[in-house]
Amino acid sequence: MSDLQSLYQEVILDHSRxxxxxxxxxxxxxxxxxxxxxxGDEIDLYVTLDEEKQVIRSIHFDGQGCSISIASASFMAxxxxxKSRTEALTWIQRFxxxxxxxxxxxxxxxxxxxxxxxxxxxxxxxxxxxATLAWHxxxxxxxxxxxxxxxxx
Amino acid sequence: xxxxxxxxxxxxNTHSERNKGVGNGLSTPSPFSVYAIRAQFPVLHRxxxxxxxIYLDNAASTQKPQVVIDTLVRxxxxxxxxxxRGAYALSEEATARYEEARQIxxxxxxxxxxxxxxxxxxxxEGINLLxxxxxxxxxREGDTVVVTEMEHHSNLVPWQMACARKGAHLxxxxxxxxxxxDLDQLETLLAQKPKILAVTHVSxxxxxxxxxxxxxxxxxxxxxxxxxxxxxxxxHVPVNVQELDCxxxxxxxxxxxGPTGIGVVYGKEEWLDRLPxxxxxxxxxxxxxxxxxxxxxxxxxxxxxxxxxxxAVGLGAALQFVELTGREQIFRHEDxxxxxxxxxxRAIQGVRxxxxxxxxxxxxxxxxxxxxxxxxxxxxxxxxICVRTGHHCTxxxxxxxxxxxxxxxxxxxxxxxxxxxxxxxALEEVIAFFRRGSA
Numbered sequence: 001m002s003d004l005q006s007l008y009q010e011v012i013l014d015h016s017r018x019x020x021x022x023x024x025x026x027x028x029x030x031x032x033x034x035x036x037x038x039x040g041d042e043i044d045l046y047v048t049l050d051e052e053k054q055v056i057r058s059i060h061f062d063g064q065g066c067s068i069s070i071a072s073a074s075f076m077a078x079x080x081x082x083k084s085r086t087e088a089l090t091w092i093q094r095f096x097x098x099x100x101x102x103x104x105x106x107x108x109x110x111x112x113x114x115x116x117x118x119x120x121x122x123x124x125x126x127x128x129x130x131a132t133l134a135w136h137x138x139x140x141x142x143x144x145x146x147x148x149x150x151x152x153x
Numbered sequence: 154x155x156x157x158x159x160x161x162x163x164x165x166n167t168h169s170e171r172n173k174g175v176g177n178g179l180s181t182p183s184p185f186s187v188y189a190i191r192a193q194f195p196v197l198h199r200x201x202x203x204x205x206x207i208y209l210d211n212a213a214s215t216q217k218p219q220v221v222i223d224t225l226v227r228x229x230x231x232x233x234x235x236x237x238r239g240a241y242a243l244s245e246e247a248t249a250r251y252e253e254a255r256q257i258x259x260x261x262x263x264x265x266x267x268x269x270x271x272x273x274x275x276x277x278e279g280i281n282l283l284x285x286x287x288x289x290x291x292x293r294e295g296d297t298v299v300v301t302e303m304e305h306h307s308n309l310v311p312w313q314m315a316c317a318r319k320g321a322h323l324x325x326x327x328x329x330x331x332x333x334x335d336l337d338q339l340e341t342l343l344a345q346k347p348k349i350l351a352v353t354h355v356s357x358x359x360x361x362x363x364x365x366x367x368x369x370x371x372x373x374x375x376x377x378x379x380x381x382x383x384x385x386x387x388x389h390v391p392v393n394v395q396e397l398d399c400x401x402x403x404x405x406x407x408x409x410x411g412p413t414g415i416g417v418v419y420g421k422e423e424w425l426d427r428l429p430x431x432x433x434x435x436x437x438x439x440x441x442x443x444x445x446x447x448x449x450x451x452x453x454x455x456x457x458x459x460x461x462x463x464x465a466v467g468l469g470a471a472l473q474f475v476e477l478t479g480r481e482q483i484f485r486h487e488d489x490x491x492x493x494x495x496x497x498x499r500a501i502q503g504v505r506x507x508x509x510x511x512x513x514x515x516x517x518x519x520x521x522x523x524x525x526x527x528x529x530x531x532x533x534x535x536x537x538i539c540v541r542t543g544h545h546c547t548x549x550x551x552x553x554x555x556x557x558x559x560x561x562x563x564x565x566x567x568x569x570x571x572x573x574x575x576x577x578x579a580l581e582e583v584i585a586f587f588r589r590g591s592a
Contacts, residue, residue, distance in 0.1 A: 003202065003535045004586055008528075013587075039527040039543050040557035064557055066527035067587070124531055 007120040007127070008067065011075075016067030021077035025060040034063075034137035035151045036129050041065030043073050045137045054085045056142075061134065068127050072118060073134035079114065085142050091115075092139045099128050185482035191567045193218040204537030207572045212357050212385055212516040212563035213541050214407045217471070221411060224470035228463050236462055237436065237453075251462050254469030255452070261472045262402065262419050263393035269425065271452040272465050275416035276384035277307040279403035280351070282418055282455060283380050284311035286428040287349060294320035297347035299377070301339075301363075302328040302553060303356045306546040308382040312351055321348070328553050332359040332508020339368065343375045350379050354386035354402075358545040358561060359508045360491065360516035362390055369398045378424070384408055388565065389487060389515040391480060400424050406464065410565075411471035415464035418455070425451040432457040475566075483566040487515055490564050490573055497577040503584065507554050516563035518545070524587040526558040532583030533560075538576055 028046035035042050043063035050057050059077040064070075076095075080088045098112050103122040112119070121131045129152040140147050191197050194216045199206050208216060228250065234241075236248040252267070259267045273279045292298070298312050302325055316323045324347065326339045334352075343350065350372045355362050365381055372379045380401040386392060388409040394402050401424065406415040420428070430437050430448055434457035439447040448454045475483065495517055498504050503522040521529055530542035540562045544551045551557065562576060 004532055004583070007531065008586070039525075040551070041527075042557070066525035068528070124534075127527070127531060130527065 007124060009117045009120065011117040012067065012071040015071035015074040019070055019074035021060045022074065023060065023062050030141045032137045032141050032147060033149045034133045035149060036069060036133050037151055038129060039066060041069040041130055041133055043069065043134055045134060047141050056081055056083055056088055066130050068121060069130040069133050072131045076134050076138060089142055092135050095135050096132060099131055185479060185486060187486060187567065187569050190478060194567055195219060197567060201537040202535050207538040207576060209562040209576060210539045210541050211565035212561065215388065215410050215565050218410055218474050220474050221467050221471045225412065225463055225467045228466050235459055247462060250466050254465040257469040257472050258417050263395050264419055265395065266422060268451050269419055269422050271418040271455040272460050273416045273418055274414055275405040276382060276403045279416050279418040280308055280382065281311045282431040283401055284315040285431050288315035288319055289429050290427060292319040292321050292348055296321040297324055297345065298349045299324045299326060299342050299347045300351045301326040301334055302549050303359065303361065304353055305357050305382065308351050308353055332361045332510040334363055340371050343372050343377055346375050347377055350377050353382040355390060355514060357385045357516060358518050358547040358550050359510060360513040361508065361510035362512040362514055365397050365399060389484060394419050406468040406471065409471055410474060411468035412464040415461050415468045430454050434458045478566060486566060487564050490568055491515060491517065493570065494562065494573050497573065501581055507559060516561055518559035518561045520556050520559050521584055524584060526560045528587060529560045529583055532586060533579055536579035538579055
């Protein structure tokens, strides 16, 4: 089961079992629903943006999905809350770039930092959409696209 | 060769009985041997993630036997040209093979005539054809079309579209917890005299076999036209359209060991004769002037444009292969396997099998407490096991059972007991991984 472990690293299993920033918050400034029609993942992202300071005050989410999509949303909410809009967009791009890197190429740990736990999805093309769902949703919010729903298809 | 031929061990009675009426170059079969069958499906011999491939996604599509692959290659290599009206021998040969395929389909379904067989791209296109043509023929504002809660989206959406076009209503026969249709509700709905009932023969997500003959009888008593979606049925249950007495029956070639891109609409001659065409173009016409076009006879009226000639011939080869292997034997084999599979699944803690219908064939859906279907699917993939995970294009069924997605293993003639055992063992391992976080 070593392959399964390379995809589902401890960090991912932990985030999927005990998702952080999970549940609908009292207040938010932006809401978007992310859907992955392929496997029925559906998450609601609640973001509070400080427009003046261009900072993400908080990210929360709820919904249902496979462990990859839930862990990825949880990880993102934890790591990008408090980041500036520009910083967060950079991390989002980095995340997309990482999952697009061919599996045969080693990932630069310095470049990707903690994101690297999700590097295993590269071996499972059908799961990349699960991993990127929350990130696409947040990107849409940060870019001010005004979408209510975003899908990964 | 289909059978496992050992000199002196063949059962003479089955030998002579099943040697009749098939002449596609295959050897005479001996009693059913799943290993001899497997030998004819090249893809089953490859490895996946370093393990022998176990293909349990047959409800999505089946693998192809060598005879079907060879038929396609040979036809392209020796016989190919466009069909109908060619003033040369090659076209006549190709036409004869294409029309022979239609005859094979007619015999396979037990149709009265080859004129009742229309070639289409697949079951989905077949249902779209019927929803359009029946809709144009007699669906009026305020009319009703009845479908069921277990339909694949492809036997639901085309009817929704037809209803929207015509201002008709769509009513739904509910599912019961056990995965069977509520036949009392069905009769109540039919008693209100809808125009059309569209119902699946076998549920693609639950494996439920619907009592089509009984349903057709009720429907006809109220004068309702019955369209049967046979996509999941033809490869797994006996189908004889005259016995079923349905007005229309639709299936896809690729789910019965044939090529993709070819499917069939069966329609009773008196019905097809009345229906307006679905698409306009070449072949479907008799005479064309700028003022008016008169249409060709059935089935050609419904086959506008150059048809999928080669895949139709490939489908013919697939159906002959099934006949030669022996439908009864295949179904008996699959019946044993699905029972073992269901028993094994129910014995695993935390596994919830959806429904317990009176008769289930070839497919079964389950969920695992605390583990998402997609994670199970990936875990099984690493064991070389192909299963489908998701909603299986039956979102109403998922909503009925209150689950976002299920895992659905599904069977074909070439699956074995060993594969079922390995599937169950792998599943337990995968569940354990997600429960404990390590294997």
